[in-house]
Amino acid sequence: MIKRFITLLLLAGIGAIFASLLFTYVPDSELNRTADYYAGHTASDIGAANIVTAIIVTYRGLDTLGEVTVLFLASSIVGLVLSLGQKQHKTQRNRVAVGELLTTGSRFLAPLIMLLGVYVFVNGHLTPGGGFQGGAIIASGMLLLLLADPLRHFSHTLIATLESFSGLSYVALGVLGLFMAGGFLDNRILPTGTLGELISAGAIPLIYSLIGLKVGAEFSSMLASLSETEDLK
Amino acid sequence: MNILMTGMSAVLCIAMLGAALLAIRVKGDDSLPLSILAAGLVSLFASVLFLILAAPDVAMTEAAIGSGLTTFLFFFLLARIRGTAQTVDKNDGSALDGRDYD
Numbered sequence: 001m002i003k004r005f006i007t008l009l010l011l012a013g014i015g016a017i018f019a020s021l022l023f024t025y026v027p028d029s030e031l032n033r034t035a036d037y038y039a040g041h042t043a044s045d046i047g048a049a050n051i052v053t054a055i056i057v058t059y060r061g062l063d064t065l066g067e068v069t070v071l072f073l074a075s076s077i078v079g080l081v082l083s084l085g086q087k088q089h090k091t092q093r094n095r096v097a098v099g100e101l102l103t104t105g106s107r108f109l110a111p112l113i114m115l116l117g118v119y120v121f122v123n124g125h126l127t128p129g130g131g132f133q134g135g136a137i138i139a140s141g142m143l144l145l146l147l148a149d150p151l152r153h154f155s156h157t158l159i160a161t162l163e164s165f166s167g168l169s170y171v172a173l174g175v176l177g178l179f180m181a182g183g184f185l186d187n188r189i190l191p192t193g194t195l196g197e198l199i200s201a202g203a204i205p206l207i208y209s210l211i212g213l214k215v216g217a218e219f220s221s222m223l224a225s226l227s228e229t230e231d232l233k
Numbered sequence: 234m235n236i237l238m239t240g241m242s243a244v245l246c247i248a249m250l251g252a253a254l255l256a257i258r259v260k261g262d263d264s265l266p267l268s269i270l271a272a273g274l275v276s277l278f279a280s281v282l283f284l285i286l287a288a289p290d291v292a293m294t295e296a297a298i299g300s301g302l303t304t305f306l307f308f309f310l311l312a313r314i315r316g317t318a319q320t321v322d323k324n325d326g327s328a329l330d331g332r333d334y335d
Contacts, residue, residue: 050290052290053290120293128289128290128292128293129289129290129293130290132294133290133293133294133297136294136297136298136301136302137297137301139302140297140301140302140305143302143305143306143309144305146309147305147308147309147312150312219302223306223309226309226310226313227309
């Protein structure tokens with residue numbers, strides 16, 4: 001009874017906070033100074049058609065490097081924890097039977113899902129989406145393969161190589177910006193090109209593709225470790 | 234934001250609330266897959282809502298991670314829990330926490 005009352009009280013409190021936020025909200029009539037700068041300078045300085053990508057990869061590139069690092073740490077720790085469990089015994093394991101629909105459907109869908117992921121991160125500077133979204137889409141393709149065949153084995157060497165290569169290249173491109181352009185992770189180490197074309201916006205397509213590969217590899221390695229280990233008895 | 238968009242947002246909000254309630258309230262022997270699907274549905278509606286609010290990048294992240302990867306992952310782990318529960322069942326006749334997941 002008391003527990004229920006406290007829960008209701010908490011809910012009412014949260015509702016009051018959100019209601020006060022909602023009813024005092026007045027939309028801005030014009031962009032604030034920072035937003036105005038980004039909106040006015042992105043096309044001429046960075047050459048990216050998608051302003052969000054220009055902010056994520058170039059203006060606030062260091063934050064993105066931090067996010068990628070956090071994801072890397074998380075996937076390393078998941079791998080470390082799971083490596084303490086046992087390797088699964090392929091013959092003794094009794095799995096829930098996989099249906100015909102899932103097996104056949106995954107053969108058709110998995111390549112298309114991966115292709116969509118690559119499309120999303122390669123076009124990150126033109127259309128919504130980018131490295132993180134593309135990487136997550138690729139990983140969900142891998143997960144579909146794992147669901148269809150739980151005993152499938154992915155090469156951890158390949159995943160680790162891909163992950164390290166893209167991480168190192170990302171930081172190397174950032175350092176190149178220090179010497180060849182305005183600062184760390186500046187995208188103008190390559191020509192910015194024509195606004196709206198696939199090969200434009202300097203190093204942004206390159207950096208976002210590397211981020212996409214890295215995020216995809218990290219999620220995939222987590223999923224593969226989850227599927228290949230068994231709980232401690 | 235015009236009337237149509239406001240109406241759509243309202244419908245989506247109500248649908249989100251319904252799906253969320255379904256996710257935590259659904260009962261029965263085979264309720265876990267339904268809960269997982271309902272939780273994925275909440276994310277799917279949220280991503281459409283982000284799209285209406287003119288944030289396509291966020292909508293994409295929500296759709297890819299919230300409704301795609303998480304839902305798949307839950308199903309994947311559910312299958313694994315069921316596998317473990319069955320193995321334990323064979324060994325000493327009791328599932329992990331005494332509940333029957335099948």
